Amino acid sequence: MLLTERLRLARERLAEIPAERFATERFQGFFGREARALVTATEASGEARDRALCLMLPGNTEEALLAVLSSVCSRAFSPQCDKALGVRCLELFLQCYGLFARDSAPGEIREAIYYDLFDYAEEDVRQRFSARAEGPFGLTVILPGELPWYADRYPEVAAAHAEDLSLFLDKALRDRLRPLIRETADKTVREKCLAAILRYQRVCGKDTRYSVRQQGWLRELYAPESK
Numbered sequence: 268m269l270l271t272e273r274l275r276l277a278r279e280r281l282a283e284i285p286a287e288r289f290a291t292e293r294f295q296g297f298f299g300r301e302a303r304a305l306v307t308a309t310e311a312s313g314e315a316r317d318r319a320l321c322l323m324l325p326g327n328t329e330e331a332l333l334a335v336l337s338s339v340c341s342r343a344f345s346p347q348c349d350k351a352l353g354v355r356c357l358e359l360f361l362q363c364y365g366l367f368a369r370d371s372a373p374g375e376i377r378e379a380i381y382y383d384l385f386d387y388a389e390e391d392v393r394q395r396f397s398a399r400a401e402g403p404f405g406l407t408v409i410l411p412g413e414l415p416w417y418a419d420r421y422p423e424v425a426a427a428h429a430e431d432l433s434l435f436l437d438k439a440l441r442d443r444l445r446p447l448i449r450e451t452a453d454k455t456v457r458e459k460c461l462a463a464i465l466r467y468q469r470v471c472g473k474d475t476r477y478s479v480r481q482q483g484w485l486r487e488l489y490a491p492e493s494k
Contacts, residue, residue, distance in 0.1 A: 270350055274309065277357035281306050289368045297333055298364055301340065305357055308343040332373055335420060336363050339380060349394075359383045381417060381424050388414040388435050393447060415485075436484050445488055452489075461489035 284290045284302035291299050336359075342348055343356040359380065366376045384391075391413055414435060418425035425432060448457070464485050 270354060273354050273358065274350065277354060277361060278306055278309060280361055281357060284364065290364075293367070294330065294333055297337075298367070301337060301360065302364075305340060305343055305360060308348075309353055309357070329373065332376055335417070336360065336376075336380065339384070339417075347394075352391075352394075355383065355387065377421055377424050381421075381428065384414045384417050385428070385431055385435070433480075448488055457489040457491075461486065464489065 281302040285299035287299075289298070290296065290302065340356045340360050343353045348356075362379055363376055366379060414432070418432060452460070468482055468486075
């Protein structure tokens with residue numbers, strides 16, 4: 268019931284944004300377009316919802332941050348998006364809209380996005396694997412809206428929260444999510460994920476956002492069982 272009420276309130280606020288001056292005049296109308304798209308994501312399905320998706324292309328520093336916000340909120344358009352994740356996307360968008368409208372510093376906005384992703388990092392990965400969905404997974408550092416993806420784009424945020432990332436990568440994934448991955452992802456999927464991680468680490472070399480220990484855990488998530 269509480270989730271339904273949060274969704275109703277978020278929809279009502281999103282419906283107001285396209286008529287507001289800030290939303291129409293700043294950032295080429297990004298906030299107005301995104302607000303309309305997110306309302307559609309919660310009301311439509313299939314092709315109608317797919318057509319509403321619009322992603323911001325990065326330009327200057329502020330626009331790059333908008334592109335990240337757009338990518339994170341694009342999870343609301345996924346067929347696997349449940350009501351809880353949809354509400355999170357809407358509420359995060361509204362929070363960031365308020366910060367931009369108050370002319371908050373970019374760092375404050377980056378932190379707001381970070382805390383949303385960190386608070387739900389383990390649940391996001393658990394849900395992805397529990398759904399047994401086909402396709403790439405966030406731990407391959409290619410899907411938006413998950414903590415490793417965000418940390419890779421904002422190394423200064425990752426450095427400021429190194430202990431958080433260690434808890435997530437070294438403990439949550441190792442102790443609770445690795446068994447889930449092995450239970451729900453077949454050998455072919457794990458091999459694809461491992462190959463993607465190895466490519467990422469090979470291309471980045473030493474210029475990576477993860478410690479040597481964390482890189483090892485990422486590989487071990489998908490590594491073949493020891494004989």
